[in-house]
Amino acid sequence: MSKTVLFELGLEELPARFINDALAQLKDKTEKWLTDNRIPFGDIHGFATPRRLAVQITEVADKQPDLEEEAKGPAKKIALDEEGNWSKAAIGFTKGQGRDVDDIYFKEIKGTEYVHVRKFIEGKETAALLEQFGEVFLSLNFPKNMRWGDRDLRFARPIRWMVALFGEQVIPFQIENVHTDRRTFGHRFLGSETTIPSADHYEQTLSDQYVMASVEKRQDRIVSQLKQLEEKQSWKLMIDEELLEEVTHLVEYPAVFSGAFSEEFLEVPEEALITSMKEHQRYFPVHSHDNKLLPYFVGVRNGDDQNIDIVARGNEKVLKARLKDAQFFYEEDQKGSIDEKMEKLSRMVYQEELGTLADKVQRITAITGKLSEWLGLSEEEKQKATRAAEICKFDLVTQMVDEFTELQGVMGEKYARLFGEDEEVAAAVNEHYMPRQANGEVPSSTIGSIVSIADKLDTIVGSVSIGHVPTGSQDPYGLRRQALGILQTLNSRGWSVSVEKLIDLVHQFYIELELPTRSEEEVHKDLHEFFRVRAAYLLRENEVDPDIVEAVLAQGIGHFPVAGRKADLLVEKRNEPSFKPVQEALGRVLNLAEKADAEEVHPELFESKEEQQLYDVFQTVHESYSRQMSEGRVEEALETLSGLAEPIHSFFDAVMVMAEDERVRANRLGLLKQIAGDIYQYADLTRIEWKQQF
Structure with a gap:
């Protein structure tokens, strides 16, 4: 049989900016706690208002499932003494597992036999386990914590009440001197103390007390009322998402209202007016359909729509004082000159x-x-x-x-x-x-x-x-x-x-x-x-794979727009089978070039036509490639560089780079080092995991 579980943490008003993260933590930590305690459950629903954080968990089983486990003990040579009797180690192991030596059997693991026993673990009653849920509340992290009264606990705000229900049954635990109950509190002004008959009745019970516990439903109600007002007045409301989220977390029962201010304030730049409305008063600015700021504002009251006109008039008085300040600042700032204002910067650290x-x-x-x-x-x-x-x-x-x-x-x-x-x-x-x-x-x-x-x-x-x-x-x-x-x-x-x-x-x-x-x-x-x-x-x-990122930035960033285009091109090339011979040739150069001490090349030391051919092709390629790279033409540059692939393969097929003659060896490595310098200018191709892509 399963039941619904409810946990509600009642607090003094939380800062709006704390709520989203706290609710996400509560849901995640609840899921982990239930999983760690092997309690089967269905869904977890989160609720939050300025005065509460809550989770409602559906289909919670009455008890943990029973477990049958295999436990591994000491090796056989330790479990038995010389006479073949059970050692203290074996006896102690079985006692620790709630079994006795008659339950022992041996299993071989990597050539060694070990003691094993099967143990049966009876699932615990869920009601008893839920009494430890207080640790989830205490594990919540907030940007700032406080202490209150003579209590030792540091928390975001003082804890005033806690609800903990398993179906209709109260789950007993306490934090500091606050004990769990079925008692909760409605809207601070419109509601009252009430009791929740069962965990399934949480939302409805609070709704009867003018509290919309669901963040989503509360926000939807605000948006719906804003849209209705917008349509009624033929306004265009600037519904800023951050402001909407903040207002949602400032109220428990929202009611939208509108007010007006004097048109004389429209002489002040609208950015200042909008900032004053949004940042100081949490109002939504009003525009006309041709995007001109209008002398109106829209706010959200924490309550019902009774006497909403009186609320609007009060807010108009507050906003008028704010806008008068902005008007004064604007007029004062236009006095003097820019040079006079700049001179003050020398006195500001x-x-x-x-x-x-x-x-x-x-x-x-x-x-x-x-x-x-x-x-x-x-x-x-x-x-x-x-x-x-x-x-x-x-x-x-x-x-x-x-x-x-x-x-x-x-x-x-x-x-x-x-x-x-x-x-x-x-x-x-x-x-x-x-x-x-x-x-x-x-x-x-x-x-x-x-x-x-x-x-x-x-x-x-x-x-x-x-x-x-x-x-x-x-x-x-x-x-x-x-x-x-x-x-x-x-x-x-x-x-x-x-x-x-x-x-x-x-x-x-x-x-x-x-x-x-x-x-x-x-x-x-x-x-x-x-x-x-x-x-x-x-x-x-920009969805560039990490290995290509490292390859392109191996020698530094250089021109960042160019780095981005090189990375995008290499993402494409790694999936083109036709590019594989080029990648292999250039990669071989980079690997051997590391052994070179210098870039000096003396053509008179060449011993094969393949050396001379690679050298000649590189001279032509280098000039064009350098110009293309300096101009940011990365596709052309890579195409030009690819022209080295065939002579490189011919070179390695015909030439022993690490020749016994020190001068010949150094000359060949010097040639490879020169070529490597151009390749590195594009990317360190050895850092790209090519083989996984072909």
């Missing part, structure tokens, strides 16, 4: 060992200038890029960004435009923060891309130089995300700029400026490896 924000801006400007030269920008473009770099951080001293930090760059663009800066320069001030999150949008303009790369490079090189290298999951300065942003921007623009060259440029700036740094060699090694790992991550994200 960027990083104690790396100087002020003004110092950082100077480095960004220098890097931007060099990168502009490498990319061959026109004089006008160089001037715009330099100006964008010079003012890229000025909005950090504005009151609007001080209040809404997430608007850095966004307000910089708007203020730059108001202060009369060139349109491309203003846009670059915003774009240089892109991408703002993993897989986010990259800068769309050339100038914005250059300043973005310069800023992120300075941050990474500076941090690594003073020893702030990310380890494990710790990356407080977001260096991994910024490195990915650099690579994604390079890839998007298709720029043929060596990543290593960029890194070394900025590192050299730090050395010349005599900024505090670790040893030059250590920093160089850490920076190159840090970017190589990030490049490998992006290639794997």
